[in-house]
Amino acid sequence: MPLANITTIERHILDQQKRFPSATGEFTELLYDIALAAKMIARETTRAGLANILGESEGTNFYGERQQKLDVYADEVIMSLNEGTQRLCAMASEEHDDLIEIPTQFGLGKYVLLFDPLDGSSNIDVNVSVGTIFAIHRRVTPSGQGTMADVLQAGRRLVAAGYVIYGSSTMMVYSAGQGVHGFTLDPALGEFLLSHPDIRVPDTAKFYSANQGNERYWTDGVRGFTRWLQGMDPDDPRKPLSGRYIGSLVTDFHRNLLQGGVFYYPADSREGAPYGKMRLMFEAQAMAYLAQHAGAYASDGIGDILDVVPHSLHQRTPVFVGNRDLVERAEAFIRASDADWLETFGAYRARSAAGG
Numbered sequence: 001m002p003l004a005n006i007t008t009i010e011r012h013i014l015d016q017q018k019r020f021p022s023a024t025g026e027f028t029e030l031l032y033d034i035a036l037a038a039k040m041i042a043r044e045t046t047r048a049g050l051a052n053i054l055g056e057s058e059g060t061n062f063y064g065e066r067q068q069k070l071d072v073y074a075d076e077v078i079m080s081l082n083e084g085t086q087r088l089c090a091m092a093s094e095e096h097d098d099l100i101e102i103p104t105q106f107g108l109g110k111y112v113l114l115f116d117p118l119d120g121s122s123n124i125d126v127n128v129s130v131g132t133i134f135a136i137h138r139r140v141t142p143s144g145q146g147t148m149a150d151v152l153q154a155g156r157r158l159v160a161a162g163y164v165i166y167g168s169s170t171m172m173v174y175s176a177g178q179g180v181h182g183f184t185l186d187p188a189l190g191e192f193l194l195s196h197p198d199i200r201v202p203d204t205a206k207f208y209s210a211n212q213g214n215e216r217y218w219t220d221g222v223r224g225f226t227r228w229l230q231g232m233d234p235d236d237p238r239k240p241l242s243g244r245y246i247g248s249l250v251t252d253f254h255r256n257l258l259q260g261g262v263f264y265y266p267a268d269s270r271e272g273a274p275y276g277k278m279r280l281m282f283e284a285q286a287m288a289y290l291a292q293h294a295g296a297y298a299s300d301g302i303g304d305i306l307d308v309v310p311h312s313l314h315q316r317t318p319v320f321v322g323n324r325d326l327v328e329r330a331e332a333f334i335r336a337s338d339a340d341w342l343e344t345f346g347a348y349r350a351r352s353a354a355g356g
């Protein structure tokens with residue numbers, strides 16, 4: 001990389017913030033803190049096989065899933081680097097049942113941080129890439145500890161979101177509403193350097209990504225959509241897309257963002273899964289926000305995920321994300337074939353936070 005072109009993540013965030021003369025710098029600092037947490041998590045994940053940190057911990061999370069030791073480590077790193085900064089009024093993590101309160105001695109700020117500390121962690125033991133997902137809202141209550149009202153905001157209101165991918169290299173990808181930008185960690189320097197400015201999803205999609213092992217549980221609409229992607233719809237034959245599925249959301253999303261395609265994790269008929277597996281607040285909102293700012297689109301099968309007003313912290317949602325034409329095609333298949341499911345999921349989606 002020519003020296004003149006080197007931009008650190010810190011410099012990039014600062015330059016972006018300069019476009020807003022009223023910005024106080026708090027938000028810039030918050031993104032630095034996340035980048036620092038990412039470096040610490042990267043350090044552990046890349047030497048996980050050496051450091052006696054692989055494997056399951058004693059705990060389970062809200063979903064009854066056994067936590068990996070690295071889940072717990074990543075969660076603690078993000079919490080401890082952010083709780084004392086006076087930039088947040090609340091945090092929420094996929095690994096915690098309730099809101100994480102900010103200890104009062106630290107003072108409170110105006111932002112809310114939501115995160116999935118280590119997504120895809122069931123892949124760690126076999127050396128498959130995992131990621132951290134984060135999303136930032138501005139508080140809506142005037143003061144004091146943040147409340148559910150501050151956290152349960154529609155994705156449309158996010159002020160920033162991003163992910164870190166711990167793969168063959170470590171990358172941080174984020175958007176604060178002015179494009180999506182990717183930074184690669186130079187391990188020798190310990191700095192994230194701008195490597196992928198202004199990411200846009202390519203117009204032509206290459207891949208579709210879904211866990212087809214679940215196909216027998218899918219609705220007719222989702223099955224029809226899949227046949228269409230494979231070019232097997234007799235009414236509309238097309239060149240088939242290649243299938244690629246890692247089972248690590250950040251990695252699947254990242255590949256399709258850079259190379260074009262659609263990732264979907266639909267609802268299915270298994271016990272407890274009529275609303276899908278992905279978590280609206282910790283996974284789907286951030287991905288939908290990034291998709292929007294990269295010229296792509298994310299739907300829950302009914303409409304734009306960014307418009308869904310959340311009713312609970314651990315709310316599930318189906319996800320279809322990628323090239324807009326493909327995602328809209330999924331919606332069309334669902335509209336045409338899945339009336340019963342639309343009714344059930346529509347009612348869940350329309351619940352209010354007050355329990356209505």
Ligand code: AHM
Pocket residue numbers: 065094116118119120121122211247248249250252265277
């Ligand atoms: P996690 O948050 O418990 O790690 O689960 C999320 C992961 C995603 O990364 C991935 O897209 C999906 O679950 C894989 O699910 P499945 O194994 O059912 O295909």
Ligand code: MG
Pocket residue numbers: 094116118119120283
């Ligand atoms: Mg997750």
